[in-house]
Amino acid sequence: MSKTKSAFFCQNCGYESAKWLGKCPSCQQWNTFVEELVQKEKSKGGNDDWKSYNGERKNKTVPLNEIISSEEKRIVTTDGELNRVLGGGIVMGSIVLVAGEPGIGKSTLFLQNGLHMKGISILYVSGEESEQQIKMRADRLKASNEDFYLLTETSTQIIFQEIKKLRPQLIIIDSIQTLHTPFIESSAGSVSQIRETAAELQRFAKETNTPVFLIGHITKDGSIAGPKILEHMVDTVLQFEGDRHYAYRILRTLKNRFGSTAELGIYEMTGSGMRAVSNPSEILITQKEEHLSGTAIAATIEGLRPLLIEIQALVTQSVYGTPQRTTSGMDLRRLQLLLAVLEKRGGFHFGVKDVFLNIAGGLKVEDPAMDLAVLCALLSSYEDVPLPMNICFAGEVGLSGEIRAVNRIEQRIAEAEKMGFEKIILSRYNQKGLSNLKTNIEVVAVGRVEEVYNLLFA
Ligand code: TYD
Ligand code: MG
Secondary structure (H helix, E strand, O other), X not given: OOEEEEEEEEOOOXXXXXXXXXXXXXXXXXXXXXXXXXXXXXXOOOXXXXXXXXXXXXOOOOOHHHOOOOOOOEEOOOOHHHHHHOOOOEXXXXXXXXXXXXXXXXXXXXXXXXXXXXXXXXXXXXXXXOXXXXXXXXXXXXXXXXXXXXXXXXXXXXXXXXXXXXXOOEEXXXXXXXXXXXXXXXXXXXXXXXXXXXXXHHHHXXXXXXXXXXXEEEOOOOOEOOOHHHHHHOOEEEEEEOOOOOOEEEEEEEEEOOOOOOOEEEEEEEOOEEEEOOOHHHHXXXXXXXXXXXXXXXXXXXXXXXXXXXXXXXXXXXXXOOXXXXXXXXXXXXXXXXXXXXXXXXXXXXXXXXXXXXXXXXXXXXXXXXXXXXXXHHHHHHHOOOOOOOEEEEOEEOOOOEEEOOOOHHHHHXXXXXXXXXXXXXXXXXXXXXXXXXXXXXXXXXXXXXXXXXXXXX
């Protein structure tokens, strides 16, 4: 006889408690506990249908020295950006979580990649869309693949039965939040279901050496909805992000057991699927022809890639008592800090101005090296003097108004040169290491905010 049991789960981090709690002792969030039914059929002991999949395999203890190290076998996809974020291709037996807000293009990207991968059999399990809908999307992507199989199902028991029949070499689950296992009573998408279904798939991936992609939705605040627990169960966590109103999407590695986490892939959403963008700077700098005040180009590094981005600032007379500060794509507190530096160290009266700041293309950038460009965009708008179009900036601004050195300066200079800039303004402290750098671009070193002002506007 089965015993019905319920437990309370924190919907934020997955913490389990026997009674309801107001505040989660694990993640300190309030009001996140929800009761979920957990029914365990002890006699069955879980979904282990694939056990006989590739012969009986028993795990036993082995001395580490006796394990022969082998090069990780990877499936190299046709999508260079995806290979890059995965650290060089899909590792056999790895489990990869792809998280992103609804509508960002996760299903499109993985359907497209599945259809383009030739020579291996792929199973795409969708719990969200019907076969017709997926077919329509595939037609739109103008891709077809004989070894691509589709299953619209949400019960893991049935999914594993199909897997056993088909023996695919790659599995894509869209999405983990729609799956449910019959061994747990609570509804699909609840913490206990997500945890259990992901655990079943993880055991499957490890024991059969089949790579599995799990697509998961994230909440508005950017946390992977409920299943923070998933982050440590999987080998790799990729986050797909970008503003839905812009065409650019960034695929970022948050965790990777088989490669660097500093990698980043850039895509453009087009009418016929995702297009990998190999030279992002070219499209991010938009209005190069027009001569407008308030724009400056920053030489930033995202992940390991240099990226030139356009910063737009608008400084206007404030009509209310409290001036407004609005940013998109940049941390608001960072802007406030830079304004305070300009007010105190440069004597500019931003206290009576409204300030709006925007990073073109809908990107979110955190690199402190863009400080100098932000500062120059602000000054350009404040003075209403356009900056010359052939210069770009790389430098961090300190609290006392000093321009600080930034990392990977050679890479930034090289990217600026490649994009046709003639002058780059950077920190004096960066200049030392550059004495024997051969470049055609003019390197101008500055030490303080006042120097920058005198150089550009005086
Ligand atoms: P989708 O992959 O369904 O997002 P997710 O799975 O992350 O929820 O993508 C949804 C959006 O993508 C939808 O608004 C339409 C758009 N889209 C295109 O712009 N071009 C295309 O070729 C496709 C298939 C979708
Ligand atoms: Mg989807």
